[in-house]
Amino acid sequence: MGSGGTSNRSRGPLDGLDPEQRAAASAPRGPVCVLAGAGTGKTRTITRRIAHLVCSGQVSAGQVLAVTFTSRAAGELRSRLRQLGVEGAQARTFHAAALRQLRYFWPRIVGDRQWDLLDGNKLRLVALAATRMRLPTEAELLRDLAGEIEWAKASLVGPEDYPSVAARSRRDLPLGAEDIARLYRTYEAVKNEQQLLDFDDLLLHTTAALEEHPGVAEEFRDRYRCFVVDEYQDITPAQQRLLDAWLGSRDDLTVVGDANQTIYSFGGASPRPLLDFTRRFPEATVVRLERDYRSTPQVVALANRVISSARGRPAGSRLELVGQRRDGPQPRFAEYEDEQAEAAAVASRIKELLEAGVPASEIAVLFRVNAQSEAYEQALSDAAIPYLVRGGERFFARPEVRQAVAALRKAASAHVDQEAELVTLVRRVLTRVGLTDRPPAGGAAKEKWDALLALVELAEELGTAKDSATLTDFLAELDQRAAAQHPPTVDGVTLASLHAAKGLEWDAVFLVGLAEGTLPIQHADANPDAIEEERRLFYVGITRAREHLSLSWALSRAPGRRANRRRSRFLHGVLPQEFTVGNRNGSGRRNAALKARCRLCDRPLVGTMEVKLGRCGSCPSEVDEGLLARLKDWRARRARELNVPAFVVFTDATLLAIAEQRPTDDRGLVSISGIGATKLDRFGADVLAVVRECDGR
Structure with missing residues (x-):
């Protein structure tokens, strides 16, 4: 939806918006609710809204606090605001904003040494608490128990209430509810003994500071006057309470979300605050964004059919996307004998797309669980296709990237070629650490070259967004991206879980493993609400695709196994004619789908x-x-x-x-x-x- 920084700054913040986007961006200060479907330009809309408020003098940039749920999304907000010439507005995750505030106010509300933050891995403390209680300490169980503690704290549920609330919520528990409650209590005691904070504490303690210390609340609210919340359908009770503490009695709040993309209920997220926004703020401006600029009409039509089958959809969630792009190919459906055959076929199709000119970085293979990645890593390796696993090694931790950044720092400190254009200077420095004019043939050398080229492209992006950007500016951008886990695009097919793919998009997407027991996941069968969340997860996967979308499943897990799997129930009613025969016996097991074309002349079969x-x-x-x-x-x-x-x-x-x-x-x-x-x-x-x-x- 437009990325040129210089041209953005030379135009008004409302230029180029469609009527609905413009209505949201230009709405007066006060409560605004933007119901934004997938691909409808929500990030564009809210950043333009912030820019409009700042440029029109309604608020100063330093009084704006925009929050979202991932470091990458926060980084994207900051990049867009910078391109629009808005400097000083804060764009952070809930946890990052809370950490900053808690560190600032800690001396006033506590007064002694600030407690350390757990390094993101609470398993050590969970294991210590489990050992004290003589509970098992297997790694998988500890991860599940840590997840339950995180859910409880995000849901504002204490140890004493955990058993009853977990029962009402139909939690799939790794241990008895009473045992988990006692473990939860012991974990909190161990953490406090060691004067440590976990990520959930950042929200809870910051909220307490604002609620219990009027001076703290007054100082904070004097600094921040305007709040924007992205992906509001994913807010947890703990985050909502913090947001309420930020606001106080004010209503200068813009929220953006889509209940059809609620996929984190297992972690305490709920779309209810989004759906109830107009009850809380009856005078709120409500804008619906339904023009999909991301996907072709064919992809949009499939997404609409999938989500229209959802049960119990609240009225406020019934957005129907309208494709704005030119027609593209119909989504492809395919069935395979086993997962190995499915992965090999996907790799073969990816090779066709690469040969047709689709960049590897614009192709993704998405699956329900991370364990499915292995078959596709092997198939892509066998086909000599570069790939990267989202959630694997972080870009800025790679040796070649660290070496490149060190070389750039050395050049900046030595004031080398300060008059040179930023991109020219960056390319010149990176040439010394392995960047060549032509890419290597493949393998590790090609991966290193791709990483270095990604840094050059990032310099080009910064140079476009900021006139006369210097090497020091570029290093500051790299530091900020590293801290936010917001890497540049690297050439390679992306392998990712459906949850990890939220907020991303590609030209070509392969949704694989669409079989019962995998999507929906097997343990969701006990809970109708969990089934609907799985359907929304499928919808999110579909809407990641801009043009090419392939959906597939396998009848067995491995070669030679009995073909007794059934395709996902979410495919019912959306499959082409050739897949509609079969599955009539009602036994819960599957007749193989028939290809309704003649095996001799390929004409459609009738009767x-x-x-x-x-x-x-x-x-x-x-x-x-x-x-x-x-x-x-x-x-x-x-x-x-x-x-x-x-x-x-x-x-x-x-x-x-x-x-x-x-x-x-x-x-x-x-x-x-x-x-x-x-x-x-x-x-x-x-x-x-x-x-x-x-x-x-």
Whole structure:
């Protein structure tokens, strides 16, 4: 939605906005609620709103506090504001803002040495508390217990109330609720003994400082007058209470969110404050952003169909996206025999996209759980396709990046070539540490080269946004990005979980592993609300794609395993015609989806018989008459043994399809209409044995 910094500053902050964006950006100070669907330009809208308020003199930049939920999103807000010429406005995560405030006010409210902040890993203290209680200390259990403590504190639930609240919330608990409550209490005691704070304490203690110390609240509210909250659907009770403490009795608050993208309920997030915003502020300005500038109409249509099937959608969440881009390809759907075959096919398709000119950095493979990454790492490695795992090694921690930054610092301290243009100077310095005019062929050398080039491109971005930017300015930008975990784009296919993909977008997206038990995740089945959150997670995945979208699933986990998986329930009602046959037995297990095109001439198949045979009526039959006769003999024997009519075993049409298609494994059998999981279990081995005998194997 526009990225040129110089041109942005030369135009007014409301220029180039669509009518709804303009209405949100130009709304008067006071409560404003922006219901913004995926790809509708919410970041553009709120940064333009801040710029408009500052440029029109309604508020000074230093009086603005914008908060969001990830360091990357906060970094993006700061970058956009800088491009708009707004200097001094604060854009931080809730936790970063709270930490800054708590450190500032600590001497006044506590007076002694400031407590240290846990380094982000509370497992050591959880393990110590578990040991005191003689509870198990396996790493996986400790992670689950730490997650429960985090949920409780984010939800403003103390140890004494935890058992009852966890029961009402239908939490999937790793231990008994009473044991977790006692562990929670012990963890807090251990933490206080060591004078430590965890991340949740930052919110709780800052809130207490504002609520219990009028002087602190007065000083804070005198400094900050205007508040903006991004991704408001993800706010937790602890964050909402802090926001209320920031506001006091004021209402100068802009919130932006989309209830359809609420995917962090497991951590205490709730869209209720967003949906109830106009009840709290009846005079609020409400603007709905539904024009999707990110995705093609084909991707948008699929996203709308998926979310329209959601149950219990509150009225305020019913945004229907309207695609604004030109038409693109239809989303692709594919079914594979096993996960290995699925990963190999995805890698093959990615290679096609790369050859067609789609950059590797504009392609992503998204999955429900991180464990699914391994198969795609292997498949991409086998295909010599560069990739990066989001959540893996941090960009600024990589050796080549640290070396490059050190070289840049040395050049800045030596005042080397201060008159040179920033990009020219950065490229010249990085040439000394390995940047060449042409990229290496591949491997580790190519990865290093890509990282160095990413730094050059970042210098170009800064040079465009800030006239006469210096090497010192560039180093300050790198430091800020490193602290915010906001790396530049590096060439390589992104592998990421659906949760990690929130807030990102790519030209091409592969949603993989769309099978029951994975999406929705198996443990969600016990809770209808959890199922709906899984549906929203799927919706978020779809809306990450700008143009190319591929969706796939596998019938078994590994080669040679029985093909007994079912595709995700979220695909029902959105699949193309060729996938709509099957799954009729109601057993909860899956008939394989049939490809409704002739296997001989590729024409669409019409009617049940054509679909069953896999060929259209005008194409010749390839039936093996000897095999058909043996199958009928076998059916007669089995019917006598079971004392049932022959058609109960298999109909004539099913036997004819088997004799024509000569399946060699379970996957081939279940691809024939009429052979479901039950008949596969009862007769599959016998039928395949007959086929092998006739084939001479």
